[in-house]
Amino acid sequence: MTDAVISPAQAAKARARAEAEARLKRRYRAEARFRFYGRTAIVLALAFLVLLLGRIGLQGYSTFTDYRVSLPVQVTAERVDLSDLGGSNFNLMVAESALALLGETDDPYGEASAEMMAILSGDLGFQILDRLRADPSLVGQTITVQGPMKANASLYYKGQISRDTEVGGRLLSDRQLDWLDELRERELVSGGFNWTFLSRSDSTEPEQAGVWGAVVGSAMMLFVTAMLAAPIGVLAATYLEEFAPKNRWTDLIEVNINNLAAVPSIIYGLLGLAVFINWLAVPRSSPLLGGLVLALMSLPTIIIATRSALRAVPPSIREAALAVGASRTQTVFHHVLPLAMPGMMTGVILSLAHALGETAPLLMIGMVSFVPGAPETLTSAATVLPVQIFIWENASERAFHERTAAAIIVLLVFMVLMNLTAVMVRRRFERRW
Amino acid sequence: MTLSTNPSSSLKMTAQSDDALAAGLSAAARPVPVGKVSASDVSVFYGDKQALFDVSLEMPDRMVTALIGPSGCGKSTFLRCINRMNDTIPGARVEGRIMLEGENINDRGVDPVLLRARVGMVFQKPNPFPKSIFENVAYGPRIHGFADNKAELADIVESSLKRAGLWKEVADRLQAPGTSLSGGQQQRLVIARAIAVSPEVILMDEPCSALDPIATAKIEELIDDLRSQYCIIMVTHSMAQAARVSQRTAFFHMGAVIEAGATDEIFTNPRDSRTQDYITGRFG
Numbered sequence: 001m002t003d004a005v006i007s008p009a010q011a012a013k014a015r016a017r018a019e020a021e022a023r024l025k026r027r028y029r030a031e032a033r034f035r036f037y038g039r040t041a042i043v044l045a046l047a048f049l050v051l052l053l054g055r056i057g058l059q060g061y062s063t064f065t066d067y068r069v070s071l072p073v074q075v076t077a078e079r080v081d082l083s084d085l086g087g088s089n090f091n092l093m094v095a096e097s098a099l100a101l102l103g104e105t106d107d108p109y110g111e112a113s114a115e116m117m118a119i120l121s122g123d124l125g126f127q128i129l130d131r132l133r134a135d136p137s138l139v140g141q142t143i144t145v146q147g148p149m150k151a152n153a154s155l156y157y158k159g160q161i162s163r164d165t166e167v168g169g170r171l172l173s174d175r176q177l178d179w180l181d182e183l184r185e186r187e188l189v190s191g192g193f194n195w196t197f198l199s200r201s202d203s204t205e206p207e208q209a210g211v212w213g214a215v216v217g218s219a220m221m222l223f224v225t226a227m228l229a230a231p232i233g234v235l236a237a238t239y240l241e242e243f244a245p246k247n248r249w250t251d252l253i254e255v256n257i258n259n260l261a262a263v264p265s266i267i268y269g270l271l272g273l274a275v276f277i278n279w280l281a282v283p284r285s286s287p288l289l290g291g292l293v294l295a296l297m298s299l300p301t302i303i304i305a306t307r308s309a310l311r312a313v314p315p316s317i318r319e320a321a322l323a324v325g326a327s328r329t330q331t332v333f334h335h336v337l338p339l340a341m342p343g344m345m346t347g348v349i350l351s352l353a354h355a356l357g358e359t360a361p362l363l364m365i366g367m368v369s370f371v372p373g374a375p376e377t378l379t380s381a382a383t384v385l386p387v388q389i390f391i392w393e394n395a396s397e398r399a400f401h402e403r404t405a406a407a408i409i410v411l412l413v414f415m416v417l418m419n420l421t422a423v424m425v426r427r428r429f430e431r432r433w
Numbered sequence: 434m435t436l437s438t439n440p441s442s443s444l445k446m447t448a449q450s451d452d453a454l455a456a457g458l459s460a461a462a463r464p465v466p467v468g469k470v471s472a473s474d475v476s477v478f479y480g481d482k483q484a485l486f487d488v489s490l491e492m493p494d495r496m497v498t499a500l501i502g503p504s505g506c507g508k509s510t511f512l513r514c515i516n517r518m519n520d521t522i523p524g525a526r527v528e529g530r531i532m533l534e535g536e537n538i539n540d541r542g543v544d545p546v547l548l549r550a551r552v553g554m555v556f557q558k559p560n561p562f563p564k565s566i567f568e569n570v571a572y573g574p575r576i577h578g579f580a581d582n583k584a585e586l587a588d589i590v591e592s593s594l595k596r597a598g599l600w601k602e603v604a605d606r607l608q609a610p611g612t613s614l615s616g617g618q619q620q621r622l623v624i625a626r627a628i629a630v631s632p633e634v635i636l637m638d639e640p641c642s643a644l645d646p647i648a649t650a651k652i653e654e655l656i657d658d659l660r661s662q663y664c665i666i667m668v669t670h671s672m673a674q675a676a677r678v679s680q681r682t683a684f685f686h687m688g689a690v691i692e693a694g695a696t697d698e699i700f701t702n703p704r705d706s707r708t709q710d711y712i713t714g715r716f717g
Contacts, residue, residue, distance in 0.1 A: 246523050316560035320623070322521060324573035324630055325550035334572070335562060 224291020
């Protein structure tokens with residue numbers, strides 16, 4: 001073949017081919033662009049997640065260690081009034097013993113003992129009170145008590161308060177820092193896991209404050225929510241999806257349920273205030289009340305999740321059951337519900353996890369209050385984890401800030417556990433059809 | 434397109450029942466048999482839309498009645514009237530009479546749940562329950578209280594699976610999920626499930642359309658076996674299948690029965706030109 005003359009037909013063909021190639025290139029470019037956007041979005045989201053968790057972790061992890069002091073205390077008769085044990089100043093007794101241990105004596109104005117009291121927790125004094133109540137013969141003897149250091153002292157040991165900071169900023173005097181160093185050198189102070197934080201409830205003293213009360217409150221409240229919202233929601237959804245006639249009324253109900261799922265949660269708090277407290281006289285700031293309000297809040301979400309799980313069951317299964325002579329109820333309860341179970345359970349657990357982290361409606365029903373103990377019944381005053389976080393965040397003492405972050409970590413652990421349960425339930429019950 | 438006109442020629446039939454003899458008689462000498470199920474002036478409405486127009490049809494016992502016709506002609510709708518599955522569709526309304534053994538199934542006193550125990554149904558796509566093979570067959574007898582104890586229930590399951598020709602293949606794995614079977618096996622399992630409640634009539638809605646030719650042949654053979662005990666009514670898209678397994682055929686078009694009669698008659702000597710056009714493949 002020599003240089004062939006290009007015919008018009010061939011030229012047109014070549015042009016069409018070039019155009020097709022250009023189109024193809026544009027298509028590939030568009031796809032590459034879209035992938036880039038997608039990856040950027042994911043990277044951004046992950047970065048924010050890492051930032052958030054990292055910050056909380058960095059701020060909160062130090063809460064999980066604390067420093068405890070083990071101190072021999074001389075129970076001097078002059079400081080104890082056996083007829084009025086509660087009125088005796090055991091903190092002063094502890095401070096004097098600590099000073100004596102360090103080879104110092106109190107000054108006439110009590111300044112040294114006051115400064116010593118500011119680094120040792122008041123818990124030590126309460127322990128002596130308890131021991132004397134049980135056994136008054138201890139007066140005049142030396143007993144060893146073990147308890148936490150004041151929060152600021154712990155912060156110094158953790159390196160969060162430094163000697164280089166000027167005195168006003170670090171809240172500890174040079175003398176107090178010297179004592180702290182000496183206590184550590186003598187190995188009277190030791191660091192360890194902060195069980196206090198997990199086993200105690202709220203306190204005005206950060207070193208004695210813990211999340212236990214809030215955890216118990218959250219568990220009780222969630223129990224009430226689950227017991228109410230799960231059965232009511234699942235049964236309502238089952239009725240609406242499988243039994244109710246499809247007419248204008250059911251359409252109206254469906255629209256309203258969807259709208260209720262979008263109502264801001266604080267409105268549910270107002271509703272709870274008006275209905276449960278003012279009308280039904282449910283005790284305020286009780287787990288029962290919080291559970292009722294959160295159940296109302298969770299119902300629409302549970303109904304919607306359950307309905308979509310029911311809708312995902314293929315109609316052929318219903319036909320199969322009806323065709324062998326199963327009644328409508330038998331069809332639903334023997335065949336449809338078991339198949340919809342994983343979807344329903346996932347919906348229920350996720351909306352309960354949502355309820356666990358809910359704060360706003362609880363503000364309206366008086367759950368924001370200082371509750372220094374775990375609730376004993378469903379109607380006793382309680383606080384819950386997110387509200388505890390809210391309260392500590394507003395506290396002025398520095399040690400409460402690390403406890404805020406630590407409480408967030410505890411809450412996140414519970415959330416992750418619930419979400420894992422949802423995943424496991426789905427895996428466990430998932431069946432092919 | 435050549436079609437076998439003799440229903441018994443393509444299937445190796447061993448037992449020559451009276452019905453088979455009757456099918457061999459000449460068309461002219463054959464009267465319309467009295468139906469086990471007989472429909473008269475059945476109309477079905479979905480909302481405002483009418484899907485069936487005054488359908489009257491006799492479906493005799495111990496025979497296979499094939500309902501043929503182009504898509505959307507109403508044959509499935511008619512089939513679903515016979516066990517009142519249309520009741521489950523919102524907005525569906527059935528008029529006219531469908532007699533089962535002299536009783537109008539649309540009467541107020543007839544409970545659709547009990548009716549469906551007498552009129553079994555097999556669907557286009559095999560739809561076993563996502564439970565064990567045993568449970569699939571045992572479910573019907575259990576909810577109807579047919580078995581007093583486990584041994585009786587196991588007997589029913591075994592005999593149903595045997596009649597559906599599936600026993601040998603699944604006898605050693607009754608606890609395996611029904612969905613683990615092949616498509617053809619699933620369809621036979623579903624047939625076993627239907628006959629486990631001792632129905633009088635079995636409705637089949639294109640039972641082979643989702644199956645390969647070998648599985649189809651097995652199902653067709655099974656249908657021919659079952660014919661000796663049940664009144665079988667089958668919707669099919671395959672005219673070859675209608676010719677092979679049915680004794681009577683009804684041709685549906687635009688929601689009405691155009692022509693009904695003995696299968697060989699319909700396929701060899703259709704009276705209506707539309708039937709002729711359809712069976713020769715000119716439309717549909």
